[in-house]
Amino acid sequence: GHQWRGVIREYADRLPTLQGAPVVTLGEGGTPLIHAEWLSDYVGADVHVKFEGLNPTGSFKDRGMTTAISMAAKTGAKAVICASTGNTSASAAAYATKAGMTCGVLVPEGKIAMGKLAQAIAHGAQLLQVDGNFDDCLTLARKLAEAYPIELVNSVNPARIEGQKTAAFEVIDVLGDAPDIHCLPVGNAGNITAYWKGYRESAALPTESDGRASKTPRMWGFQAAGAAPIVLGHPVDEPDTIATAIRIGNPASWTQALAARDESSGLIDAVTDEQILRAHHLISSKEGIFVEPGSAASIAGLLMMHERGEIPSGATVVCTVTGHGLKDPDWALRDSSGRPVQPTKVPVDAVTAARALGLE
Numbered sequence: 001g002h003q004w005r006g007v008i009r010e011y012a013d014r015l016p017t018l019q020g021a022p023v024v025t026l027g028e029g030g031t032p033l034i035h036a037e038w039l040s041d042y043v044g045a046d047v048h049v050k051f052e053g054l055n056p057t058g059s060f061k062d063r064g065m066t067t068a069i070s071m072a073a074k075t076g077a078k079a080v081i082c083a084s085t086g087n088t089s090a091s092a093a094a095y096a097t098k099a100g101m102t103c104g105v106l107v108p109e110g111k112i113a114m115g116k117l118a119q120a121i122a123h124g125a126q127l128l129q130v131d132g133n134f135d136d137c138l139t140l141a142r143k144l145a146e147a148y149p150i151e152l153v154n155s156v157n158p159a160r161i162e163g164q165k166t167a168a169f170e171v172i173d174v175l176g177d178a179p180d181i182h183c184l185p186v187g188n189a190g191n192i193t194a195y196w197k198g199y200r201e202s203a204a205l206p207t208e209s210d211g212r213a214s215k216t217p218r219m220w221g222f223q224a225a226g227a228a229p230i231v232l233g234h235p236v237d238e239p240d241t242i243a244t245a246i247r248i249g250n251p252a253s254w255t256q257a258l259a260a261r262d263e264s265s266g267l268i269d270a271v272t273d274e275q276i277l278r279a280h281h282l283i284s285s286k287e288g289i290f291v292e293p294g295s296a297a298s299i300a301g302l303l304m305m306h307e308r309g310e311i312p313s314g315a316t317v318v319c320t321v322t323g324h325g326l327k328d329p330d331w332a333l334r335d336s337s338g339r340p341v342q343p344t345k346v347p348v349d350a351v352t353a354a355r356a357l358g359l360e
């Protein structure tokens with residue numbers, strides 16, 4: 001039989017730097033591009049959701065971790081390290097284990113979702129909770145990688161961007177061309193950099209070749225309002241948002257994110273936590289897609305742009321939702337006013353159950 005072989009093997013010809021490296025894979029990529037009927041109707045465009053929560057560790061990071069860990073294996077690395085708001089650490093821990101390497105992770109204490117913490121521990125990472133935010137963790141990780149024999153697998157590692165660009169290839173493979181607009185959450189800004197690289201490379205392929213796009217999309221990136229350095233034009237010392245995945249005040253790929261924005265005639269804007277939670281609720285309750293709050297920033301941005309009348313009617317729009325809802329499920333268990341949702345209790349009795357379901 002046939003199964004998806006992971007992004008390195010599926011896109012071998014478009015990942016030249018990976019040639020000759022051992023392939024460390026958990027079968028990442030090949031995630032569904034889901035046509036979003038409710039969102040399409042609502043915003044008057046053709047909206048598709050790239051559901052990256054369906055990667056092996058539940059986020060898009062796996063695309064870049066298969067490549068980063070494979071490159072590390074090629075150089076004989078025995079240990080890797082990363083700073084993380086949670087997903088990178090979960091992914092690094094899993095792929096390092098797969099490769100027989102040790103993995104150190106630096107996370108901001110008290111600011112990463114429970115599911116992600118559990119993953120890093122389950123995969124045997126050496127977890128250090130740092131008394132600081134993500135930006136402090138990244139500074140620390142860089143210092144350790146410079147001074148000790150340990151490979152840095154944050155998105156400042158070029159192999160990460162190479163792997164993550166394959167998501168743009170997959171979008172083009174499904175739609176037959178690039179979309180008009182691509183919406184993404186922005187944190188450390190590696191992913192918007194990677195998508196833009198993937199789209200540019202696809203548009204630069206020779207005419208008639210497989211996977212060629214006739215155009216590049218406008219890149220629309222969305223930061224959380226309390227952690228929006230790129231929007232503000234300066235670093236944010238104490239970033240704050242309920243979307244812990246993107247709680248970042250000084251993105252490593254800032255310059256590349258500006259290039260993606262400007263070269264694509266796109267934008268990078270901010271969405272509030274209220275907008276994020278509304279989008280989080282809508283995409284799960286209207287589309288059947290469960291994401292973590294940080295991922296809902298792309299949907300929140302789409303809705304905001306619709307409210308501003310900025311979405312051309314009938315445009316093809318792709319929104320990437322970056323991580324699975326099970327990573328951080330607490331947000332689904334509260335109603336819009338923040339109160340806990342109470343399940344209805346019933347005895348073992350069909351009539352009572354039927355009444356509770358509104359069937360009687």
Ligand code: F0G
Nearest residue numbers: 084085087088187188189190191322323
């Ligand atoms: N969405 C999720 C679910 C993330 O975990 C991240 C980043 C982003 C979006 C933003 O992507 O950083 O490439 O702009 N998470 C990193 C981490 C920082 O440590 O897991 P970006």
